[in-house]
Amino acid sequence: MSSDVTGVVVRLKLSLLRNGLRQSGGRRAAYVASAVLVLLFAALQLLGLIMLRGNAHADSVVVLLVAVLALGWAVMPLFFPGGDETLDPTRLVMLPLRPRPLVRALLAASLVGIGPLFTLCLFTGSVIAVARGWVAYVVGVVGVVLALLVCVALARAVAAANTRLLTSRKGRDLAVLSGLVIAVGAQVVNFGAQRLGSSGLGRLDPAADVLRWVPPASAIGAVESVSEGSYGVGVLQLVLTACALAALIAVWSRHLTRLMTSPDGSALQAVTEAAVRERTSTGLARLLPAGRTGIVMERSLRYVWRDPKTKAAWVTSLAIGLIVPLFNALQGTGSIYFACFAAGMLGIQMYNQFGQDTSAFWMVALTISSPRDAYVELRGRALALLLITLPYATLVTVLTTALLGDWPKLPEALGLSFALLGAMLATGAWTSARFPYSIPQEGYKNVAPGQTGLAWISIFGGMIAAALLCTPVIAVTIWLNVSEGGDAWGRLLLPVGAAYGATVTWLGLRLAAPRTAARLPEILTAVSKG
Numbered sequence: 001m002s003s004d005v006t007g008v009v010v011r012l013k014l015s016l017l018r019n020g021l022r023q024s025g026g027r028r029a030a031y032v033a034s035a036v037l038v039l040l041f042a043a044l045q046l047l048g049l050i051m052l053r054g055n056a057h058a059d060s061v062v063v064l065l066v067a068v069l070a071l072g073w074a075v076m077p078l079f080f081p082g083g084d085e086t087l088d089p090t091r092l093v094m095l096p097l098r099p100r101p102l103v104r105a106l107l108a109a110s111l112v113g114i115g116p117l118f119t120l121c122l123f124t125g126s127v128i129a130v131a132r133g134w135v136a137y138v139v140g141v142v143g144v145v146l147a148l149l150v151c152v153a154l155a156r157a158v159a160a161a162n163t164r165l166l167t168s169r170k171g172r173d174l175a176v177l178s179g180l181v182i183a184v185g186a187q188v189v190n191f192g193a194q195r196l197g198s199s200g201l202g203r204l205d206p207a208a209d210v211l212r213w214v215p216p217a218s219a220i221g222a223v224e225s226v227s228e229g230s231y232g233v234g235v236l237q238l239v240l241t242a243c244a245l246a247a248l249i250a251v252w253s254r255h256l257t258r259l260m261t262s263p264d265g266s267a268l269q270a271v272t273e274a275a276v277r278e279r280t281s282t283g284l285a286r287l288l289p290a291g292r293t294g295i296v297m298e299r300s301l302r303y304v305w306r307d308p309k310t311k312a313a314w315v316t317s318l319a320i321g322l323i324v325p326l327f328n329a330l331q332g333t334g335s336i337y338f339a340c341f342a343a344g345m346l347g348i349q350m351y352n353q354f355g356q357d358t359s360a361f362w363m364v365a366l367t368i369s370s371p372r373d374a375y376v377e378l379r380g381r382a383l384a385l386l387l388i389t390l391p392y393a394t395l396v397t398v399l400t401t402a403l404l405g406d407w408p409k410l411p412e413a414l415g416l417s418f419a420l421l422g423a424m425l426a427t428g429a430w431t432s433a434r435f436p437y438s439i440p441q442e443g444y445k446n447v448a449p450g451q452t453g454l455a456w457i458s459i460f461g462g463m464i465a466a467a468l469l470c471t472p473v474i475a476v477t478i479w480l481n482v483s484e485g486g487d488a489w490g491r492l493l494l495p496v497g498a499a500y501g502a503t504v505t506w507l508g509l510r511l512a513a514p515r516t517a518a519r520l521p522e523i524l525t526a527v528s529k530g
Contacts, residue, residue, distance in 0.1 A: 426508020
């Protein structure tokens with residue numbers, strides 16, 4: 001009976017994959033392209049691990065690699081809950097299935113896909129990099145199987161423990177953290193690679209000595225132990241990995257049983273809370289200006305906090321805007337002018353302002369009957385963005401300056417940041433009216449099909465225009481840095497940059513307002529396609 005259930009669930013996984021690819025040619029092309037890229041990267045990593053064979057620190061590298069892969073398997077269900085339809089076991093609640101056969105079936109189904117194949121390639125390369133002797137290779141085969149099963153069971157246990165959260169509307173907001181994790185992870189990897197390049201792989205040994213006893217890295221550590229003749233240590237590391245697998249399966253089975261036998265009261269709780277919650281004006285609303293400007297600002301700030309797509313864009317921009325200048329400063333290779341990256345990343349949020357409203361923009365369009373109405377609408381959106389961007393850009397600039405110790409350049413960097421922010425607000429207002437596009441509410445796409453060209457023109461065209469608008473301030477900054485006695489005048493760039501940015505923003509809003517009022521039907525059609 002168990003083998004029958006396993007076969008059915010595996011075929012179900014293959015059917016879901018096949019039917020998903022049949023939906024459109026674009027989806028098939030994207031899947032094939034991503035599969036080819038992943039497998040090519042896996043092949044290159046496998047080759048690199050094989051070439052690492054014989055290196056004195058190869059064991060530390062592979063142990064850390066396995067630990068990082070396991071961490072990726074653990075967090076992936078939280079950030080991409082829609083990536084695998086079989087991660088939601090509640091779809092099988094009505095079937096007469098016992099937890100133990102279902103666990104085995106789902107575990108087997110989890111081994112089908114590009115992710116497990118990629119992980120298998122890296123684990124195999126890790127064994128080849130450290131194994132010496134036929135006994136080590138036999139232990140390596142067992143270790144690879146155990147390590148792969150631990151990764152898959154870890155992902156399933158995390159998914160089962162958080163299924164109620166991940167399948168709820170509010171719970172899917174966890175996906176907005178994926179941009180933050182990717183941004184931080186990329187910079188951490190870059191920072192670590194540069195450190196290793198300057199100090200060697202020996203710096204990995206202390207961390208690897210600890211992680212070789214943490215499953216599933218302990219399974220690969222067993223291969224190194226057996227290669228050195230420590231058979232008892234190797235067996236102990238394998239047993240430790242097997243115990244971890246058994247514990248994960250037990251936790252997974254318990255959560256699965258609870259999930260499939262207990263009622264879901266989340267919807268009832270939400271309705272009750274919504275019925276008794278008193279709808280009052282927030283404290284922030286009382287601090288905003290009166291009239292339409294304050295209303296527009298409050299609406300824009302609510303989008304940032306509540307809309308998943310808008311929140312994801314802001315989280316990613318905030319993270320990258322802080323990470324890039326600070327990490328470069330920590331590495332000793334940065335410049336204080338890297339702090340302008342924060343203003344640039346947040347200035348992008350001004351682009352496609354009406355597309356962020358999607359089909360709800362028709363309610364805004366009904367309130368715009370003249371260029372004056374359009375100007376007030378755009379001004380409120382710009383002020384809401386400035387409410388976050390101005391203190392944030394200032395904070396990033398001060399932190400970068402503190403790390404570099406270049407305090408005399410702080411006024412110049414702040415003035416340049418404010419000028420860049422003003423230029424991006426101006427061009428963002430104009431491109432929002434001239435090149436609007438829709439943002440789909442479902443899935444992870446940020447542009448509706450057929451509007452990719454509009455998005456490229458709006459964002460990258462606007463960024464080029466903003467850079468050109470900043471040319472006067474950039475030219476003055478360069479002139480003060482190359483001329484004798486220019487440092488004495490550098491502090492004037494702060495008020496000059498702030499005034500220039502405010503003037504450019506005002507002119508941009510003034511020029512965009514008539515076009516916005518005249519193109520309301522076209523804008524409404526464009527942003528409603530998603």
